Amino acid sequence: MKRILVGIKRVVDFNVRIRVKPDGTGVVTDGVKMSVNPFDEIALEEALRIKERGGAEEVLVATVGPADCQQQLRSALAMGADRALHVQADGIIEPLTAARALLKLIEREQPFLVILGKQAIDDDNGQTGQVLAALWNRPQATYASKLELVGQGSARVTREVDAGLETLEVDLPAVITTDLRLNEPRYVKLPDIMKAKKKPLDALTLAALGVEQRQQLKLVKFEPPPQRQKGVRVKDAAELIEQLKKKGIL
Amino acid sequence: MSTKILIVAEHDGSRLNVSTAKCVSCARALSGAEISVVVCAAGAAAVAAQAAQLAGVARVLTVENPANEHALAAVLAPQIAALAGPFSLVLGPSTTYGKDLMARIAGLLGAPQVSDIMAIESPTRFRRPVYAGNAILSVEADGAAKVVGTVRMASFEAAGGGGSAPIEKAAVSVELPTHTRFISVSAARSDRPDLQTAARVISGGRALGSADGFKILYSLADKLGAAVGASRAAVDAGYAPNEMQVGQTGKIIAPELYVAVGISGAIQHLTGIKDARTIVAINKDGEAPIFEVADFGLVGDLFQIIPEIEKLVS
Numbered sequence: 001m002k003r004i005l006v007g008i009k010r011v012v013d014f015n016v017r018i019r020v021k022p023d024g025t026g027v028v029t030d031g032v033k034m035s036v037n038p039f040d041e042i043a044l045e046e047a048l049r050i051k052e053r054g055g056a057e058e059v060l061v062a063t064v065g066p067a068d069c070q071q072q073l074r075s076a077l078a079m080g081a082d083r084a085l086h087v088q089a090d091g092i093i094e095p096l097t098a099a100r101a102l103l104k105l106i107e108r109e110q111p112f113l114v115i116l117g118k119q120a121i122d123d124d125n126g127q128t129g130q131v132l133a134a135l136w137n138r139p140q141a142t143y144a145s146k147l148e149l150v151g152q153g154s155a156r157v158t159r160e161v162d163a164g165l166e167t168l169e170v171d172l173p174a175v176i177t178t179d180l181r182l183n184e185p186r187y188v189k190l191p192d193i194m195k196a197k198k199k200p201l202d203a204l205t206l207a208a209l210g211v212e213q214r215q216q217l218k219l220v221k222f223e224p225p226p227q228r229q230k231g232v233r234v235k236d237a238a239e240l241i242e243q244l245k246k247k248g249i250l
Numbered sequence: 251m252s253t254k255i256l257i258v259a260e261h262d263g264s265r266l267n268v269s270t271a272k273c274v275s276c277a278r279a280l281s282g283a284e285i286s287v288v289v290c291a292a293g294a295a296a297v298a299a300q301a302a303q304l305a306g307v308a309r310v311l312t313v314e315n316p317a318n319e320h321a322l323a324a325v326l327a328p329q330i331a332a333l334a335g336p337f338s339l340v341l342g343p344s345t346t347y348g349k350d351l352m353a354r355i356a357g358l359l360g361a362p363q364v365s366d367i368m369a370i371e372s373p374t375r376f377r378r379p380v381y382a383g384n385a386i387l388s389v390e391a392d393g394a395a396k397v398v399g400t401v402r403m404a405s406f407e408a409a410g411g412g413g414s415a416p417i418e419k420a421a422v423s424v425e426l427p428t429h430t431r432f433i434s435v436s437a438a439r440s441d442r443p444d445l446q447t448a449a450r451v452i453s454g455g456r457a458l459g460s461a462d463g464f465k466i467l468y469s470l471a472d473k474l475g476a477a478v479g480a481s482r483a484a485v486d487a488g489y490a491p492n493e494m495q496v497g498q499t500g501k502i503i504a505p506e507l508y509v510a511v512g513i514s515g516a517i518q519h520l521t522g523i524k525d526a527r528t529i530v531a532i533n534k535d536g537e538a539p540i541f542e543v544a545d546f547g548l549v550g551d552l553f554q555i556i557p558e559i560e561k562l563v564s
């Protein structure tokens with residue numbers, strides 16, 4: 001079956017005002033809204049569109065994380081994914097661990113395309129896709145803003161890079177990571193949420209996949225960022241220029 | 251004890267990117283660091299010569315191969331991983347080039363990666379922003395043999411020149427993949443300063459209303475010798491090209507002067523400008539969050555104010 005695998009990460013919603021815990025052990029997550037990482041929604045949307053155009057037969061979503069993550073897998077199923085895999089793991093899951101687990105799923109499921117987000121908006125690591133592509137020894141096309149399947153065996157990907165837009169051709173299977181402009185994810189309708197409850201969601205464990213959960217980076221301390229001093233209001237352009245000149249900026 | 255550090259140079263085939271000099275500054279923050287720079291290219295001589303001049307660099311390694319003409323992570327990563335043996339820290343810039351490449355190297359090495367290093371406190375202790383810069387995290391590489399890192403550009407000044415490090419050809423024999431092919435790059439060349447290194451930046455938001463609307467910013471920028479940036483909303487609407495986007499998912503910049511014009515100041519935008527020395531905000535909504543971080547705030551209509559400013563600085 002022609003299958004696309006999409007990585008889903010549960011993160012603090014992007015609209016939440018982040019507060020660091022006073023004891024520096026993390027950020028406040030109690031009672032805070034959690035969502036699918038926005039870049040992963042884009043990844044899923046892209047996979048669904050490929051399927052709707054006849055380019056794939058099944059869209060599979062997967063996450064590595066604690067039991068709560070099943071909520072986000074259900075959201076992904078409601079958006080239109082066909083099937084979900086939950087790899088149960090508690091504690092810190094580093095990109096290397098997530099990638100190793102995803103690779104095991106790839107070996108089982110044989111997708112021709114794997115789409116991940118370019119970064120998770122909690123850890124802001126931006127690593128998992130590249131690490132996975134390295135472990136898998138397959139092409140990577142990161143920061144995709146356009147994705148076209150060419151014939152059977154390859155894809156053309158436009159990437160958002162510092163210089164502008166770069167186009168690569170990659171043989172499939174390959175790992176793609178999404179940038180914001182790749183697409184705009186669809187809204188989920190209520191009946192889809194009901195339907196999603198009946199879609200298959202299988203639970204596995206890291207141990208069953210034979211992946212060791214190593215933590216190579218110890219999170220020593222979280223601190224709030226330094227605050228900028230509150231500035232002044234100026235009344236018009238002339239006063240602005242005067243102030244900037246006085247400070248030696250102009 | 252010295253820490254052996256390998257820095258992966260960023261370049262366009264003829265010129266070394268300033269991002270490499272910033273990585274050198276990051277590495278030099280460790281006392282006793284022994285810094286090597288590796289240049290992978292089709293022909294490396296010109297770029298290697300520039301890297302050899304960076305103050306603090308002990309030697310430059312060149313890896314020449316026609317396959318290195320375009321910076322494809324899948325092609326470069328195995329070559330750099332093959333050289334990484336003697337080094338305990340492998341650094342690259344947190345630019346799209348470095349972010350794409352370094353994590354692939356980390357994957358090949360099975361090493362942890364510290365992304366967006368803003369401070370290096372020991373060979374194994376780093377500080378980095380998480381949650382779009384809303385928290386600063388200190389991490390300790392616990393017993394890892396090797397650490398890979400990307401260096402946050404806004405946190406370091408470029409290392410100076412005056413050095414004369416020896417340049418050595420490195421012998422690397424690894425099989426290079428052909429599964430990834432470069433097709434093209436469309437870089438809008440402009441005479442304006444580079445957004446990431448400019449001392450002055452003027453950015454426009456959704457309020458500019460059209461690509462045409464941005465012209466008043468270009469005009470002012472040219473008077474001030476400034477680069478022009480944009481909010482995501484402005485880029486999404488097609489008013490400005492993607493490489494102009496400032497913020498969490500665009501460029502993180504640290505100019506002397508940042509002028510936000512018709513930008514509301516969403517958290518994701520502010521992440522990109524936190525290190526600017528002076529922030530000016532021009533917005534018709536006095537309640538816009540941008541004013542919370544602005545050193546100078548001016549409430550009013552940008553279409554009236556920007557031409558006035560231009561007249562005053564002409």
Ligand SMILES: Cc1cc2nc3c(=O)[nH]c(=O)nc-3n(C[C@H](O)[C@H](O)[C@H](O)COP(=O)(O)OP(=O)(O)OC[C@H]3O[C@@H](n4cnc5c(N)ncnc54)[C@H](O)[C@@H]3O)c2cc1C
Nearest residue numbers: 455456457481482483497498499500512513514534535552
């Ligand atoms: C995962 C994620 C990542 C993101 N990354 C980024 C990023 O990297 N960079 C980024 O910028 N955004 C990013 N965003 C988007 C961000 O949340 C905001 O939507 C965006 O920054 C808003 O852009 P804006 O300020 O131009 O538009 P708006 O929020 O619409 O603000 C327009 C402002 O212009 C003012 N205005 C209107 N007319 C005038 C006038 N005539 N004169 C003066 N002022 C006027 C208004 O008062 C308003 O404050 C991201 C969002 C997500 C979810």
Ligand SMILES: Nc1ncnc2c1ncn2[C@@H]1O[C@H](COP(=O)(O)O)[C@@H](O)[C@H]1O
Nearest residue numbers: 007063064116117119120125126127128
């Ligand atoms: N635990 C995880 N489970 C599933 N996918 C993940 C996980 N962690 C990261 N990913 C994917 O990798 C992308 C980049 O994450 P990161 O490297 O953490 O910034 C995310 O957008 C996800 O698509």
